[in-house]
Amino acid sequence: MSTVGSVSDSDDECSNNTSRIGKSDVWKFFEKIKNGTSARCKACGKIYKTTGNTSNLRDHLRRLHPTIKLCDLPRSSGSILPFIENKYDKFSARKKAIDNAISEFVACSIQPFSLVDEKSFRKLINVLDPRYEVPSRTTLKHVQMENLFDQMKAKLSSTLDKIEHLAITTDLWTSLASKSFITITCHFVDEAFILRSAVLSTNILLDESNHSAQNIADTVRLVLDKWNIYHKISAVVTDNDKTMIKMCQIIQKRHLPCFAHTLNLIVQEALKLDCIQPVVVKCKRIVTFFKNSNIAYAKFRNAQQPGKVYSLKQEVPTRWNSAFSMIQRIILTNDSIAKVLLGTPKAPAPLTADEVAILNDIVKLLSPFDNATVKTSSSTSVTVSLIIPIVCGLWDTMDGLKLKLETKEGFNMLAILIDCIKRRLLEYERRTVTRFGTLLHPRFKKEGFLSPQNVSEATKLLENDITLLNKNVHPANENTEPPTPTESPGHNQPLFQFLKRNIAKKIRTDRVDSILSLRNYYDSPNLHEDCNPLEYWHL
Incomplete structure (x- = not known):
């Protein structure tokens, strides 16, 4: 049994081996260059002169690479090697805890797997815990992330086994690589009466080249059977696409059109009116001009009051309420916009007083729809109970706006919105789930x-x-x-x-x-x- 100040058998054996071989362990971490007159550190590339004496090389390892274990480093009198730090064993509880923490960080913050290859990230981990060895990208992707997935899947499966009723939302989307995916998310109330949501699957369709209702239905049914929740589904929420509606009929589940998507369809239909579209197109052209010119944008920011500097917003049809946000921001900064446009050659013409009046009416009409979209887009609170009251509120608000509009274009848009409410929204009052x-x-x-x-x-x-x-x-x-x-x-x-x-x-x-x-x-x-x-x- 060794005591403080003594040397372990393994160390003696190592020293004996070194003496027997006639070569210092230092050369495991250095390579000779320049005909043996110099040596380069394999870890950091630092070059030292040497004529066979390894003292300076050993000192370099001790100062800059303290975690490296050398058998023939000189021992301090009265203590064992205090500077030796071994890496965690792969079965160490500490290593597993850090592995899981890194995996959760990458997954929850949607970081790339290449994060673990970043020198700054490795430096950070080394400062926090020098004994931990950062995994490779391959290990992170194929080992740790798969282990984390299996853990979370088992946890969710156990939770879903206790749930009697749930609903799912699903949608098709296309990645930047032009691949089509379908995501299925389930929503349920747990035993503590707290609303929960969990993504069940994000997969390519069974037949990637076929977007038929049958193919989508087969893909969805496969996921529901895999989680053993098909018999628990109370409703399926999708967009208003006829293919998705038919898919629900095939799997024999009640369909509920997404209310926020329906609101967006109403707004888009109203903005396409012949009397409304020209002014909306002009707004888009103005925003595009500023977005494409750094000089004009700088002038636009300088033209605004200090402390109240706003940016312009671009309209994107697939992004709900983006047209409303664009118009609202243009009205707010119209004076600064006009000042820059009038002083810039080849710039679009600024908005006229009549066009600004039309935009003001559009904001009045679309503001209730924006508010309704925000209220029904929450994933942490119950929203299905809000749908019918919101429809009533929109109907009442549209009726009250008849005396507040100033342009004939506004009145035409109001008529379209009221017609859309009748055709698209009053139907929710006759649906069992929303009732x-x-x-x-x-x-x-x-x-x-x-x-x-x-x-x-x-x-x-x-x-x-x-x-x-x-x-x-x-x-x-x-x-x-x-x-x-x-x-x-x-x-x-x-x-x-x-x-x-x-x-x-x-x-x-x-x-x-x-x-x-x-x-x-x-x-x-x-x-x-x-x-x-x-x-x-x-x-």
């Missing part, structure tokens, strides 16, 4: 609907569903009789025997329970604007 969502939201209840007939139909459907749910929960108690009241001995009252018979006939059924519970809920006060329906029903 139930609104009725069960303690802020809206029956008051969140536009049509009383739809309220009546939705209430009956909800009553039937709750009755069916009660029967499933208590299948043996379809008819439940109330307990017969006991009478004290000697107090028999024959005059009230009829009352006992009538009480016996009073049978409580699941439907009666459903009606009573819903009536109590509807009659209770509506909650405040910021209430969370999940918290309400969890209590």
